[in-house]
Amino acid sequence: MSVRDWLRAxxxxxxxxHLIEKKRVPVHRHTFWxxxxxxxxxxxxxxVATGILLVLYYRPSADEAYESVRFLMTQVSFGxxxxxxxxxxxxxxxxxxxxxxxxxxxxxxxxxPREVTWLSGMALFVLCLAFxxxxxxxxxxxxxxxxxxxxxxxxxxxxxxxxxLARLLRGGDQITGGTLTRFFGFHVAVLPLFMTxxxxxxxxxxxxxxxxxxxxxxxxxxxxxxxxxxPDFLLRDxxxxxxxxxxxxxxxxLFPWELGLKAxxxxxxxxxxxxxxxxxxMFQTLRMLPSRVLGMEGEVLGIVGFGLAGIVWTIVPFLDAxxxxxxxxxxxxxxxxxxxxYVIVFTLLVYLGRPPR
Amino acid sequence: xxxxxxxxxxxxxxxxxxxxxxxxxxASLKVGRRRVRARREAGPKRFxxxxxxxxxxxxxxxxxxxAGGILAAFVLYPILRYLVxxxxxxxxxxxxxxxxxxxVRPGSFxxxxxxxxxxxxxxxxxxxxxxxxxxxxxxxxxxxxxAGERVIWCACHNGRYDLDGRNVSGPPPRPxxxxxxxxxxxxxxVQKAAGA
Numbered sequence: 001m002s003v004r005d006w007l008r009a010x011x012x013x014x015x016x017x018h019l020i021e022k023k024r025v026p027v028h029r030h031t032f033w034x035x036x037x038x039x040x041x042x043x044x045x046x047x048v049a050t051g052i053l054l055v056l057y058y059r060p061s062a063d064e065a066y067e068s069v070r071f072l073m074t075q076v077s078f079g080x081x082x083x084x085x086x087x088x089x090x091x092x093x094x095x096x097x098x099x100x101x102x103x104x105x106x107x108x109x110x111x112x113p114r115e116v117t118w119l120s121g122m123a124l125f126v127l128c129l130a131f132x133x134x135x136x137x138x139x140x141x142x143x144x145x146x147x148x149x150x151x152x153x154x155x156x157x158x159x160x161x162x163x164x165l166a167r168l169l170r171g172g173d174q175i176t177g178g179t180l181t182r183f184f185g186f187h188v189a190v191l192p193l194f195m196t197x198x199x200x201x202x203x204x205x206x207x208x209x210x211x212x213x214x215x216x217x218x219x220x221x222x223x224x225x226x227x228x229x230x231p232d233f234l235l236r237d238x239x240x241x242x243x244x245x246x247x248x249x250x251x252x253x254l255f256p257w258e259l260g261l262k263a264x265x266x267x268x269x270x271x272x273x274x275x276x277x278x279x280x281x282m283f284q285t286l287r288m289l290p291s292r293v294l295g296m297e298g299e300v301l302g303i304v305g306f307g308l309a310g311i312v313w314t315i316v317p318f319l320d321a322x323x324x325x326x327x328x329x330x331x332x333x334x335x336x337x338x339x340x341x342y343v344i345v346f347t348l349l350v351y352l353g354r355p356p357r
Numbered sequence: 358x359x360x361x362x363x364x365x366x367x368x369x370x371x372x373x374x375x376x377x378x379x380x381x382x383x384a385s386l387k388v389g390r391r392r393v394r395a396r397r398e399a400g401p402k403r404f405x406x407x408x409x410x411x412x413x414x415x416x417x418x419x420x421x422x423x424a425g426g427i428l429a430a431f432v433l434y435p436i437l438r439y440l441v442x443x444x445x446x447x448x449x450x451x452x453x454x455x456x457x458x459x460x461v462r463p464g465s466f467x468x469x470x471x472x473x474x475x476x477x478x479x480x481x482x483x484x485x486x487x488x489x490x491x492x493x494x495x496x497x498x499x500x501x502x503x504a505g506e507r508v509i510w511c512a513c514h515n516g517r518y519d520l521d522g523r524n525v526s527g528p529p530p531r532p533x534x535x536x537x538x539x540x541x542x543x544x545x546x547v548q549k550a551a552g553a
Contacts (some may be wrong), residue, residue: 053439075443078435242428 019207023229028217032231033103035240037206040100042241043093044199046248047131050086051188058138060184062177065140066262069123073259084252090132092244094278097128098343105316105336108324115317117209120202122314127195132276134187140180145263147275148183149175154286157303175265215324274350282306282344311340388396399458445473452548455488458540466502469547475499476536476547477509486549488536490524509533 007013025034057076059068072079101121104110119356137148152175156166172179213224227233275283282302289298312319316336321328411419450472461467461480468475468491477491479502489509491499498513509518510524516527523532539546 053436056440077438077441077443079439081435084440245432 020230021228023210024226025211025229025233026213026217027225027227028213030103030107030214030217033100033107034211035237036096036100036103038098038237039240039244040093041199041203041242042237043096044195046245047086047093048192050082050089053082054086055188058184060138060181062180063141063262065138065180066259069139070259073256080256081087081335084255085248087257088207088248088251088255090135091277092248094128094132097125098278101125102340105313106333106340107212107214108320108333109214110317110331111165111215111320111324112317112322114205114209114212117205118317119314120198120205123198124195124202127191127198129278131187131191131195132278134183134191135179136276137183138187139259140263141261142258142270143273144264144284145175145265146269146273148179149269151275151279154299154303157299158307159300159304165209175184184322186351194212199217213330219325277350278349281343284346284349309339384496452546454544455538456545458543458545461486461545464504468499468501471547472538475503477511478538478545478547479520481507486538486540486545487520488538489518489533492533493529494524494531494533495527499511500533 025031054072057068057072057079059065060276069083072083104121133148133151137144144252152166152169155169156162158165167173169182170176170178170184193230274280285306286302289302291298293301316332320332323329395542429466453469453471453476455469455471455476455478456467461478463480463484464475464482466477469479470476471490475491477489477500479487479489481487482504483542489500493500493511493513493516495511495514495516500509500511500513500516500518502508503510507520509520511518511527514528515526516529518529518533519525521532522535524530535550536547537550539548
């Protein structure tokens with residue numbers, strides 16, 4: 001009896017093999033967008049691997065964090081590479097997740113029976129942003145310090161629960177070493193726990209329901225062409241992953257992530273400070289809101305607006321037409337396109353536009 | 358399976374073996390058209406010996422495996438190098454101020470840092486200073502001075518050294534390295550013994 005047979009009898013490999021053989025990916029003019037979930041997953045894998053490596057040298061305290069990262073960047077063999085890849089991959093991963101999210105929205109893949117898949121995806125996206133936000137503070141440099149200050153201040157602007165949330169996040173009223181330790185805990189323990197659980201649900205649901213075919217393609221009754229997931233789709237996936245790996249190596253080598261100056265709570269905020277690009281559109285919106293709108297503070301209005309928009313975006317499977325066709329469906333497509341346009345334009349404004357004042 | 362294929366005449370032969378196939382033993386002896394046909398039917402190009410080289414498929418599989426291996430090496434090499442901690446700057450300490458003059462009373466001791474390791478400064482009941490490495494030669498615990506028994510004692514496995522650092526009982530295999538002690542002004546200076 002071969003090892004394979006031995007394992008097969010004990011692990012129920014038949015059902016796995018059956019699943020692998022059975023899995024098919026529809027082929028049509030939107031198939032390209034099916035690759036972005038896998039791309040996000042690959043970059044997440046890169047994050048896990050490089051993150052584990054970074055933890056080996058990182059020290060989560062205000063006295064040592066900056067020094068340990070500097071040591072990592074200057075003394076440890078390939079430390080600069082590991083850290084730069086972690087930072088770049090984080091950015092590419094959120095980019096890939098955004099592409100995945102918007103394409104899912106615009107192709108209306110969230111329609112029945114995939115509402116929960118969409119909800120779990122939104123949870124994953126929020127977790128990604130939380131990963132980005134908490135990880136950004138860990139090198140304990142000037143930019144990180146003030147980005148966290150601004151970010152948690154915005155949190156404090158949330159009506160009612162805001163001040164409590166901000167204190168909970170900061171572990172006090174100010175950004176201190178306590179905040180750093182806390183963010184480290186979030187970044188390497190709390191968030192990974194939730195991420196693993198929700199990602200498991202998300203991936204299971206994707207397997208369970210199979211790939212969604214857009215309503216337009218379905219209606220046209222194109223002869224539904226398919227390709228096998230293994231090996232045909234997977235090999236194409238791998239081509240994309242290799243390209244991403246190459247891009248990461250290139251970015252890390254040409255633009256190693258900077259460390260900057262050590263955080264000093266009593267230094268003024270450096271000029272030109274801005275958040276990571278994926279928070280840029282919110283940052284730009286808040287910056288452009290007048291200080292008082294309709295008797296409300298501009299900032300509070302902005303925060304409430306983001307909150308409401310986020311809620312609507314999340315529950316869109318229940319608002320859109322289940323058939324994916326008709327005027328209601330077109331309305332939601334238009335809203336999705338508008339949201340995409342808004343995010344793109346306001347993100348670009350951060351980098352192109354001159355700041356007001 | 359393969360042999361059956363090779364003997365069945367007239368059918369285009371598809372080599373089954375993964376990496377290469379053997380020619381039917383007699384084919385290379387036949388001459389003329391049969392030999393040409395045998396070659397043609399053998400499919401992949403052969404050089405000389407009648408043993409066909411790899412099929413294109415097998416070659417590509419090998420190429421991909423090799424490329425994958427090289428890629429894996431490119432990924433793993435930095436990771437392995439990264440895991441090896443960089444050498445700490447060589448502890449070239451030969452001389453430190455272990456204590457202030459009146460800090461250690463007769464019959465007591467002090468553990469002081471000496472190059473990244475602990476040293477032990479002992480003041481005997483008659484006021485003499487002695488200094489040793491505080492790293493037990495057995496399993497590396499930090500030793501202490503027991504004034505009552507006049508021994509240096511390691512709590513981990515009950516090892517004992519006398520006040521010259523000689524291992525006198527318990528498991529320690531070697532004596533403790535002894536350092537020179539000088540009182541300079543109001544500082545007690547410890548340095549490695551000359552030649553050590």
